[in-house]
Amino acid sequence: MADRRYGGQSSRTSAKSKAETAKKTPARKASAKRRRAPRQRRGGIAGLITGFFGWIFRLVFKITVSVAVLVALAIGAWVLYVESTLPEVETLLDGRARGSVTLLDRDGAVFALRGDQFGGVVTAESVSPHLRNAVVATEDKRFYRHFGVSPRGVASAVRINLSEGRGALQGHGGSTITQQTAKLLCLGKVYDPKVWKTEAEYVADCRQSSLERKINEAIFAMAMEVKYTKNEILSIYLNRAYMGGGAYGAEAASQRYFGKHAAQLNPAEGAMLAGLLTAPSTLAPTSNLERSQARAATVLRLMADQGYITEAEMRQYQNNPATLGSGADTMGGGYFADWVMQSGPEFFTQDTTEDVVISTTLDPRIQRATEDAVRQVFSEKVKEGSKAQVAVVVMSADGAVRSMVGGRDVDATGLFNRAFQAVRQTGSAFKPFVYATALELGYSPLDTVVDERWCVDMPGGQKDYCPDNYSHNFHGRVTLTEALQRSLNVPAVKVSESVGRDLVMRVARDFGLYRDLTDTPSLALGASEATLLEMTGAYAGILNGGSSVTPYGLEELRLKGDTEALMGTGGGIGERVVQESAARQLTWMMQKVVDEGTGTRARLDGWQVAGKTGTSQEARDAWFVGFTADYVAGVWMGYDDNTPLSGVTGSGLPAEIWHEVMARVHDGVTPKPLPLQAPVAPAPPPEPEPVPQQAPEVVVPRGGGTREVPKSVLEQVLRDILGGNR
Structure with a gap:
């Protein structure tokens, strides 16, 4: 004790011994011992605070590590559980919710793909x-x-x-x-x-x-x-x-x-x-x-x-x-492909879980011709900024659709297709079916009717219906051919009322204009509605000799990899509507429309063309539908919101678009004559007996024979005579 307290000999010996030991110990170990030497705790309040926060830190660290380990274990367990539910990789490679649809044109080439291609x-x-x-x-x-x-x-x-x-x-x-x-x-x-x-x-x-x-x-x-x-x-x-x-x-x-x-x-x-x-x-x-x-x-x-x-x-x-x-x-024909997809069976087109191949009627050459013609006319002849739309359909006489454009964006996909989705008033493009009815009943294209100011007495106290011509002029006695050629309204209504409105509606429906037809005198002027596809198909019935037509684009449907078809076409030529002679005479009349009448802008060099213009009320719709011996084509123009067209009638831009389309379609093709039948000119008729002014003019045969007049017309004539109605 004394030695340690006062630094005696023993203390000096001990110090000497420690010094010698220190010399023998490597400096690294001495340094390590110094680092490991416990830090002296601070005393007082500072030491208390430091110790408290140190304890908090160690506690938080331990909790964090524990939570992290628990979270890691939970995530690991979660991952392993999900992993146990995963299928084999082979089942995940084709993940489509539906199958694909491959559309082939008439040459067998792929022109459009729909569905999920794989x-x-x-x-x-x-x-x-x-x-x-x-x-x-x-x-x-x-x-x-x-x-x-x-x-x-x-x-x-x-x-x-x-x-x-x-x-x-x-x-x-x-x-x-x-x-x-x-x-x-x-x-x-x-x-x-x-x-x-x-x-x-x-x-x-x-x-x-x-x-x-x-x-x-x-x-x-x-x-x-x-x-x-x-x-x-x-x-x-x-x-x-x-x-x-x-x-x-x-x-x-x-x-x-x-x-x-x-x-x-x-x-x-x-x-x-x-x-x-x-x-x-x-x-x-x-x-x-x-x-x-x-x-x-x-x-x-x-x-x-x-x-x-x-x-x-x-x-x-x-x-x-x-x-x-x-x-x-x-790849093209977007509107055509959309139409086929929507008109075909949904379980093989829109909702298919199989890979389907559809052979169609699309002609790629005609489709390109149609698209090019629309582009040219709209770029050259439609004023910039115009929102007017267009639709074009070209088909064969049996209803096989060869091309389709449903809007100004000629090769769009998934847009509103005005060729088969827009239902519009047909205007004067409906008139051929009025005259088809008359010809079927035995009238001649050379029979006459008076174009004059005239009214129909409407039943039930309704206001009289008084049709007027587009030009507001009247032309006196004209033949049925001249009436159609000039697209005169009064003669069309007179003929319709004379042959019977019910028969006109029946003929129109049988030709494919199946929508609600207006059972009023304005029926003859196209007050009823139809799509361009329906109108073009109805005109195809005239070209093929008077048989109905169901337009079609699907020719054959089969599963990919199969050679046997699951279904064939659902369209084509149907039942006869009018006799062939009536259809051929109507074709002759419609040729006059293009040669000498309202459709002259549709004329094709070297080809006979028959057709008809149409403009609906207030010029909201403009049509030209016509045909050559090979193809029928229909053109519609208008605004989607029914805004009236400015300066456009069926005899204008629609006829010009029709001409541009068909000129390209027939380029390099040898012209063929139309299947028409000219009427036989009758002998000069005897001088007609005076007709009372009060009687409305009905169709007068130039051939000298008699015509059966419906009872309703005779009753109207008697009422007019007795009542003095002009």
């Missing part, structure tokens, strides 16, 4: 390595290194979204290819009509971006990483991704745009397909090739940055971008 299963190993590399470089460059979710990518996306003034989860998603695949799989949910009213609602639910959805998506993605290999996940993605033009999957897109297998793509083509994944409909090369090529140039740069191609290769393919393969840019 070219066949590909794998990450079987596709072109350039396509695989382009997809990874563009969509997820760390794909082969992450575990399904990329924290770095999510953080970057959140930062960009916030910097651009959006919500953290709005806009950029930072999704990996695995997460995108999870979204394509709808996190394993299959469409159930009991849960979702429509497939669109199902798709919208699959595409939502809420926080809960993002969490579920991340779990599903990690489960996929456990269940499948990286290449299997990429294979699912390459088969399910939509790539525009109705194509689902790399093989369908490759065939659609380049006409080759996905294994044969070069870097430029692979880059173009990979570029579509961002906005497939907007960037599709069939929609805008230049925009698609610009996007592909960006993808090529990313491929070079990540070492998939060299700088020289990048410049080479940027300077020589991918172009559409032969046939890809000739």
